[in-house]
Amino acid sequence: MRFIVDQQVEDIEMPENLKLNTFLQEFHSDCTHPECRFGFYGFAFGQSPFPVPRLIQEALIQNVNKGEYAAVPGIPQLRNAISKYNKHYFGIDVAPERIYVGPGTKELIFNLLEILHGTVILPTPAWLGYLPQIRFLKKNFHMLSSRANGKIAPNDLKRLALRLQDRQKILILNNPHNPTGMLYNKSELEEIADVCRELNITVISDEIYAQTTYDFSKFVSMGKIYPEGTFVTNGLSKSHAAGGYRLGYVIFPQHAVDLKAQFKKILATEYTAVSTPIQHAAVAGFEISHEMDEYFKVTRNIHKIMGEYTYNTLTAIDGIKATKPEATFYLLADFNAYAPELQKAKITTSQKLSEALIVHPYHTAIVGGDSLVLERTDFSARIAYVDYDGAKVFDAYQQQTPKTHSERTEFVQNNAPKIVAGLMMLEKFFGVLKRDAVDELMLLKNNLKIPN
Numbered sequence: 001m002r003f004i005v006d007q008q009v010e011d012i013e014m015p016e017n018l019k020l021n022t023f024l025q026e027f028h029s030d031c032t033h034p035e036c037r038f039g040f041y042g043f044a045f046g047q048s049p050f051p052v053p054r055l056i057q058e059a060l061i062q063n064v065n066k067g068e069y070a071a072v073p074g075i076p077q078l079r080n081a082i083s084k085y086n087k088h089y090f091g092i093d094v095a096p097e098r099i100y101v102g103p104g105t106k107e108l109i110f111n112l113l114e115i116l117h118g119t120v121i122l123p124t125p126a127w128l129g130y131l132p133q134i135r136f137l138k139k140n141f142h143m144l145s146s147r148a149n150g151k152i153a154p155n156d157l158k159r160l161a162l163r164l165q166d167r168q169k170i171l172i173l174n175n176p177h178n179p180t181g182m183l184y185n186k187s188e189l190e191e192i193a194d195v196c197r198e199l200n201i202t203v204i205s206d207e208i209y210a211q212t213t214y215d216f217s218k219f220v221s222m223g224k225i226y227p228e229g230t231f232v233t234n235g236l237s238k239s240h241a242a243g244g245y246r247l248g249y250v251i252f253p254q255h256a257v258d259l260k261a262q263f264k265k266i267l268a269t270e271y272t273a274v275s276t277p278i279q280h281a282a283v284a285g286f287e288i289s290h291e292m293d294e295y296f297k298v299t300r301n302i303h304k305i306m307g308e309y310t311y312n313t314l315t316a317i318d319g320i321k322a323t324k325p326e327a328t329f330y331l332l333a334d335f336n337a338y339a340p341e342l343q344k345a346k347i348t349t350s351q352k353l354s355e356a357l358i359v360h361p362y363h364t365a366i367v368g369g370d371s372l373v374l375e376r377t378d379f380s381a382r383i384a385y386v387d388y389d390g391a392k393v394f395d396a397y398q399q400q401t402p403k404t405h406s407e408r409t410e411f412v413q414n415n416a417p418k419i420v421a422g423l424m425m426l427e428k429f430f431g432v433l434k435r436d437a438v439d440e441l442m443l444l445k446n447n448l449k450i451p452n
């Protein structure tokens with residue numbers, strides 16, 4: 001029996017996260033060196049390493065018997081809890097009726113792109129999840145290259161939007177930002193909102209990393225700045241280390257009554273509702289409690305410590321630049337200063353750089369620039385700093401909270417040896433690259449008898 005796949009599916013590329021998985025497995029199983037057995041230094045996967053909070057686990061156990069279908073937008077207890085959570089942490093007043101629960105924000109962003117007419121504006125670099133969805137839905141889209149720090153420049157947004165003929169434009173804003181770890185401040189968001197109001201741009205504000213903001217008082221939601229035009233998405237995946245629970249939510253803009261009915265129709269058509277026990281478990285994660293508050297504080301502080309170490313170590317390597325993260329568990333490293341040496345070593349694309357780093361003797365997994373919607377020849381990479389035992393590190397932090405710079409360095413050295421070793425591998429790789437290039441140059445000079 002031969003099956004014919006629908007052309008629409010044939011036409012889309014494998015999403016980058018799946019490609020990445022396959023790539024790491026293939027390269028890894030091809031490696032016959034004994035050192036490959038330990039695995040690799042994992043800077044590639046963006047997953048919180050911490051245990052699912054105890055309150056959520058217990059609520060899930062208590063609700064395993066809930067076998068009934070839930071209401072399409074989510075169970076009322078959960079929508080209430082999310083409403084209070086948003087008020088408490090993000091200062092947004094949002095009635096539970098404006099909240100829709102779905103199986104992860106990825107799905108909800110897809111659903112929003114399904115119902116919203118218009119050209120999509122995708123700032124780059126970007127999380128690897130958006131582009132395959134946009135392509136799958138055959139939507140018109142334009143990239144908007146953001147400044148070196150990953151932030152949208154309002155004037156660039158305006159210039160681009162003025163060129164677009166559509167009555168409505170959809171901006172995908174990701175704040176805090178994957179892959180750079182940067183955070184927009186209030187006035188930057190206000191400037192973007194001004195452009196959006198003027199040119200009828202709807203915003204999908206992906207705020208999945210909001211709770212990881214290191215100095216939490218600095219986080220501002222676009223839902224507060226541009227409430228009439230913003231869809232805010234967030235969920236359990238990053239802040240509650242529960243990506244596998246598949247639970248996210250979207251806050252609809254104020255006064256979007258007609259749209260809500262359309263959205264409900266789509267959700268009911270595609271997945272009916274999120275698993276009922278998972279929704280009950282999520283209530284415990286969004287209800288305000290001392291335990292959850294402590295969990296957020298500890299985990300964001302650990303991300304900060306790991307981020308600071310990773311940033312300092314990387315930028316101490318000759319020629320390497322990086323974004324200084326203010327949130328998330330990523331930064332964007334820029335290896336472009338090594339472009340001549342990389343090209344000499346026949347590493348001509350960011351994909352080839354990822355391949356060169358994963359093999360022996362480096363065993364280091366990164367996400368190369370083309371997976372982040374950058375040029376294939378851009379030697380930038382996302383570095384995720386989460387390769388450690390989250391449960392152990394959480395306890396270690398609570399037992400002895402590092403206070404000074406040297407205590408924090410020691411904390412990383414004691415608790416995240418794979419991050420430390422992986423960064424040393426990157427240093428070694430670029431060191432060898434430079435030395436080889438110099439040796440080669442010397443050889444060339446000697447052969448050609450060029451005087452020094």
Ligand SMILES: Cc1ncc(COP(=O)(O)O)c(C=O)c1O
Pocket residue numbers: 046103104105106107127129174178206208234235236237243246247248
């Ligand atoms: C920026 C960004 N948005 C959305 C997601 C997906 O979140 P969810 O697990 O809620 O689908 C991720 C996960 O990596 C992400 O990095």
